[in-house]
Amino acid sequence: MSYKTNATGQNLSILALAEDILEQTKGITKYLQANNLAAPTFALDSPDPPETPEYRELHNSLKTSLEDLQRLVDGPRRWLRAFCCTGYDLGALQVALDFQFFTLIPAEGAVSLEELAQKVGLDLDRVSRVIHQLMTYRFFHEDSPGFISHSSTSLVMLQDEELRSVVHYSLDEMLKAAADCNISLKANPYEADQNHNPFVTRHGVGIFEFYKRNPEKARRFAKAMAGLRRMDRHLDTLLKDSFNWSATKGTVVDCGGGNGHISRTLAQLYPELNFVVQDSNSDMLAEGQEQLTDDIRDRVSYMQHSFFEPQPIKNAAAYLIRQCTHNWADRDVVTIFKSFVPGLESSSPDTPLLINDIIIPEPGTWPRHQERVVRQVDMVMLVNCGAKQRSKSEFELLLKQADARYEIRNVYDNGPLGLLEVYLHRGLPN
Incomplete structure (x- = not known):
């Protein structure tokens, strides 16, 4: 069973929560046994929990109940005391790194x-x-x-350099910037973009310039991003499973696609499709070219292009922009969306613009633990780029500002990384 809580957290019972936790724990145990998986322990050789959608759902429900029980047992004062002191514990972790x-x-x-x-x-x-x-x-x-x-926790930090890089850059660059949120917002109460954000307040330059000037930290950041991609493989689920790729024929343009890891994955799944990976970073494009395998080498190509410039590829089957808009302020995203119009106008009316990013839910519509994760990423973007994650209505507003003909036909927001299926309606003036 799943213990339901209302938005205000009223009417929670310690005993009911504890009984629910027991039942949910039994459910996880039954799932592991049914799939011949070992239950996690604190032993050094204990396996990681599975990354299946079924297990993640069980995990998220149990974690929400565990958090509620701890909050009730602690009470608000004791919990706040521990929460506000977390920074000191992270300081110890930074020293260890x-x-x-x-x-x-x-x-x-x-x-x-x-x-x-x-x-x-x-x-x-x-x-x-x-x-x-x-x-x-x-x-x-x-x-x-x-x-x-x-x-087991410190051993995985020893063995996994990419994971270690995720934790280290988060503390060394990002947590320090987050600590200056109040200073940054007081200095720029009505302006937020790549040049006006807590990262700039703390480090003196924007995040992209910072890594140009600090090549050692840039290498660590690149390893961290590779580690995050590996840990977040489940984020590809909606993109792969929701949109009807099997009915799509022709060339997919992956805009801001970095080294093209998502295009390579889709190319292996859908042999009838070709992919062009566009990015302004030539090093990322070269890295992706080196990672091509023989089975997809003739169907995935790379092209240096900024998504702020008009889209040069015509007659595409689809345009994809994935986890890019959250790096940019609203006016920049409007420019990005405008840049797709020439390509869409020169393609079939059935050619979609696929926006694959977090779609912020309405408050209280997701379990609190899951909502916290996406809103945490929203705060990451506020700190690092003066940007944000957006709700469906916020995306729609920016699309209409870019071109009145844009219309969202399908929304897939039942996962940590959502998908908007957008078309350029030809019956309207731009």
Whole structure:
């Protein structure tokens, strides 16, 4: 069963929640057993939970109930005290990353705190304090006093450089920028874009210029983005399963497609389609070209092009823009949408513009845990780019500003990454 809560969180019972948690836990256990999957433990060799839609639904429902139970047991004051102190815990994690604790502790066996302190060039007291604080989050183990080994959580940080990069850049660049939100918004209360945002307030330049000037951090950022793509493979579900690709014939133009990973995936699934990946970053295009396999090499090509410029490819079967609009302020997105018009006008009336991005739900219409995730990404865009994630109505407004003939015919918003199917209505003046 699934315990239902209303938007205000009233009428919740500790006992009812606990009983619901038990039933949901049994449901997860039955799912794992039915699929011959091992239940997760804290052991070093414990497998990751599955990434199937069925398991994610079970996970999200249980997590919402667990959070509600903790909030009720803690009460608002105790919860707020812990929540506002999270930044100090993240400071400990940043020290562990900057000073390479995760890679200096061996995968097997243990290292003494004294030896670790010598290796990282810090005094024993602060190394010990950081380690012991992180241990309260199940990072690391202290099997005997003064000797530290890995836990399952810290071991995955050792073994997965891309995941480690995700965590490290989030703390080193982004959390510092987020801490300056109030300063940035006070300085620019009515303006937000690539040049007016907390990242610029903190680092002095916009995010793209920052990585041009800091090549080492740019490499880490690239690894982090690769790690996020790998962890977020389930985000491709709506794009692959909702739009009728089988009925589409011809060339799909992947605008702002980076290295073309989504086009390569779709090309393997739909051998009747060709793909042109467009991006302004020549390095990303070259990287994608190198990753082409023989089975799709003659159907996926790369082209340097900015989606702010008029679309040069005519007679396309579809135009796709994926996870790009959230990087830009409203007026920039209007320019992006205008740039598609020449291509759409020169294509069939049945050629869609596919906008694959988070579609922010109306407050309270999603389970709170799931809504928090997409609104968290919205805050990421506010901090980093002075931009935003948008609701369906916000997308529609910007499309109409770009060209009155735009119309949204289909909306797929039942996943973490939504899809808008947009057409240029030929019966209206532009």
